[in-house]
Amino acid sequence: CYKIAQISKDDNSQLAVCRVLLAELEAHKDAWPFLTPVNHKVILGYRKVIKRPMDFSTIKRKLNNNLYFNLDTFIADVNLVFDNCEKFNEDDSDIGQAGHNMRKFFHELLHLKK
Numbered sequence: 001c002y003k004i005a006q007i008s009k010d011d012n013s014q015l016a017v018c019r020v021l022l023a024e025l026e027a028h029k030d031a032w033p034f035l036t037p038v039n040h041k042v043i044l045g046y047r048k049v050i051k052r053p054m055d056f057s058t059i060k061r062k063l064n065n066n067l068y069f070n071l072d073t074f075i076a077d078v079n080l081v082f083d084n085c086e087k088f089n090e091d092d093s094d095i096g097q098a099g100h101n102m103r104k105f106f107h108e109l110l111h112l113k114k
């Protein structure tokens with residue numbers, strides 16, 4: 001059967017914005033703790049404490065598999081990365097500080113793009 005999906009233009013442009021935002025996050029000097037999924041076999045307690053793990057590589061895979069409905073659902077996953085970081089890491093730890101820096105950077109990116 002023929003399924004003609006008419007992806008509306010703004011979906012594509014929103015998707016392009018998400019790709020640019022993710023590239024800018026990945027390029028940041030403090031992105032290193034967030035580039036790949038946390039290995040719960042290495043980081044003890046992580047699986048129990050963090051109910052919804054998220055990282056930039058998973059966000060990229062979801063983008064490529066068209067799993068974000070719009071910009072807001074993408075933003076929710078990026079914020080989940082930083083919320084998980086705050087929950088598990090002390091504010092004065094290297095990872096904790098990186099998380100705060102990245103959240104501030106992302107917030108500024110969003111206000112630039114609006």
Ligand SMILES: Cc1ncccc1N[C@@H](C)c1ccc2c(c1)OCCO2
Nearest residue numbers: 033034036037038042043085088095
């Ligand atoms: C975001 C986050 N929160 C809590 C713990 C880890 C991480 N990141 C992982 C990649 C990570 C970051 C730093 C590491 C590491 C793993 O494994 C041991 C060496 O140092």
